[in-house]
Amino acid sequence: MKKLTLVIGLIGSGLVVLAALVSLVWTPFDPSKVSGIRYGSLTWPHILGTDALGMDTASRLMVGAQTTLLVGILAVAIAALIGVPLGVFVGMGHKTLGEILARGSDILYALPALLLAILLASALGSSVTTASIAIGIATIPVFQRMARASTLTVMSQDYILAAQVSGTPTSVIALRHVLPNIAPLLGVQAAASFSMAILAEAGLAYLGLSAPKTVPTWGRMLRDANFLTQPMQAVIPGIAIVIAVMGFNLLGDGVRDYLDPRLQEVR
Amino acid sequence: MPVLRAALRRLTIFVGTVLVASLVIFLIIQALPGDVAQVTLGVGASPDDVDALRQKWGLDRPLIIRYFEWLGGMLHGDFGASYLKGQPVVSQITPRLAVTLWIVGLSIPLSLLVAIPMGLFSAMMRRRWSGALINALSHVGLAMPVFFLGVLLTMVFAVHLGWFPANRYVPITKSVSQWASRMVLPVMTLVLVQGCFLARYVRAGFIDVLGEDYYRTARASGWTKWRGLVRHGMRNMATSLVTVVGLQISSLLVGAVLIEEVFVLPGLGSLLIDAVGSRDLVVVQGVVMLLVFAVLLINFLVDLAYLWIDPRLRRGAA
């Protein structure tokens, strides 16, 4: 059961990464080239059909994986790079900073990523960057809270006290003892946040708030499809999103179970 | 009265954050690039005309005065008037807000109605295939974008089966039955997705309860597995669920825009996107403030709910 989670997760996320990597060097057709066949059905050579303009769906799907992964990576990087240091500082005992941050992150935590994205897009124009920043900022509190909680756990250990008593500087304790100990948990959180970022990006793309029209994205492919005449053109990118989100989500769950075998036995 | 004191403390924090948030929103909107007068008149307009318009709209006065005017107006329910249409913002927001509130207000309780039995079942049956199946199902639901599910449901129920109309929204004041038939699919979409999401928290909460000593005490007292879990698990599970539901409501207030787009419903989110597109900043400012206020209000209510659910917090220590 637990192994199954990990295997499905690996397959799902692996497929997306593979599609993105292959699309860098090869796609069946030029994803932005208009072929003669509009509204093509799912037959050779356009195995996943063509869209209203006659562009090859399979190729666009593969290129779309790039945007999906790029936004996911950027958003998680932003969230982790800001959230983790803040969380560790607060967890190591910056009292006033902690109180201010707690309030700030409460508000941020409650603010929907979509609202941020709409505001950012209206200020800077919609692009992959604004989508990533908006999702990233909205995810900061998740990492901050997680890092704070696990830092507090580490800081209550005796070996930290030993290090403090022996005069080890705080920065050294943070880098040598705290970070390595909370890293596995943060990794699992990153996988979960990654899948949530993919889902959020798909939503933004659907609203036209992510990559510009010229870049294929799964969300926009779904939106542009005419599901009355060509249902498969909406279903295919939709399934791609589900596979990606579920893949990374299960990957995180699977790794967590693997890292924490106690969870398997007790319950 | 420690309960009252704890509640008052939270009220103070709530009012404080609303004020800070209003200032931040005001400043952000002011900092947005693009002069609204310039945009309105078009690129070719003469600088004099632009200045005249700026003066007319009061944009030439100091920021701080405009902020307090805006704040004071809102306290009287006046969110200002749209630059473009000249209409009061309130009259634009109200009908849109009603649509969004209906969607959110219907889907949250219904998704709890789906999530609690689902989570209860998959927690109790987690070692059986039936529990694992429900759990797997909720994983799929968690990964399902609402707009994709919305499209799928439309294809099945509106296009293929023809049970529900897929066209324009009808306000409830015009025809209750027509309104209801148009709300079924959007609400069903949200309920399925939110239900799966919440079911995971419900499941985790109940699994925690199953390992608690007080559950063992309840069993030793003569409760059967299921009834004991409902009786002694529900409140305890709810303590972890309330926060999630609160966050869920806040994210849905804006997130409903996706559902509104799929089903062509004139809600608050689509108003916001339209206003951003046309640079109608007074509307943007009003809608954002309203949303943020709602989010903070929900947070406040969640805090109050905790005082009610968890007697340990009533001492006012927290």
Place this chain on the structure above:
Amino acid sequence: MSLLDVKDLSVSFGRHRTRVLDHACLSLEPGQRLGFVGASGSGKTVLASAIMGLLPENAHVEGSIVFQGQELTALTDRVFSAIRGRNLSMVFQEPMTALDPTMKVGRQAAELIGLHRETSTMATRQRVEQIFDRVGLDHASRIADAYPHELSGGQRQRVVIAMALMNNPAMVICDEPTTALDATVQAKVLSLLDEELAGVNAACLFISHDLGLVSRICTDVAVIHAGKIVERGSAAQVFMNPQHPYTAGLVATASIDAVEPGTRLPVIEDFFDPRQEQ
């Protein structure tokens, strides 16, 4: 016929069937008190949970448990639940977590009546206050309206004991009922248990790691080691003339008074090498 008859009871856990209780046999007459002694991890609590039918789902149970002529291992949850809390009840080790934090203790105690009998709200409340009073909770009415976090550990354990005695059960299982309490409270709670069990003439399975404690309230003692019952007999007999080397070790470590000043305190390993058992 005995009140409780456990025959060849084996319990194992998980996919690897790790055996934690190995062919345990014991029986209890009505009103009899049996002390069940062993180190932590020896399988004491598993035995108690097995009798109560509260083992986790991944446990495999073999053998038979007959209580009041009924085979417990074959009962459905619904039928078994009707016995729990009425004829067979339990006092747990950890009073701090044994009560539902979101419910007033009076209501929790009242559930024991509501679950097994039909009575009026008034009568139930009266019964709860009466029994709270009996277990030495002053201001029973105020205590009944308190939440668990408002009570001390000793008070909570008294509530738990009151709940266990609520329906005058034929048998009470006590799983280290005083271990989590302060030393002074321990003595009081122990004598309370002693009195109350005698008062309703309930049989008792008293689980502890402390042979000395057990001998103060139990007439008979069984010693468990590594999932096997290695010795059983009357308390005096086990204390005076232990047959199994592990028991001898327990007795020696429990009688610290007998140690000559200046000599080393005995440890169990002086008497018993766990490796020779494997």
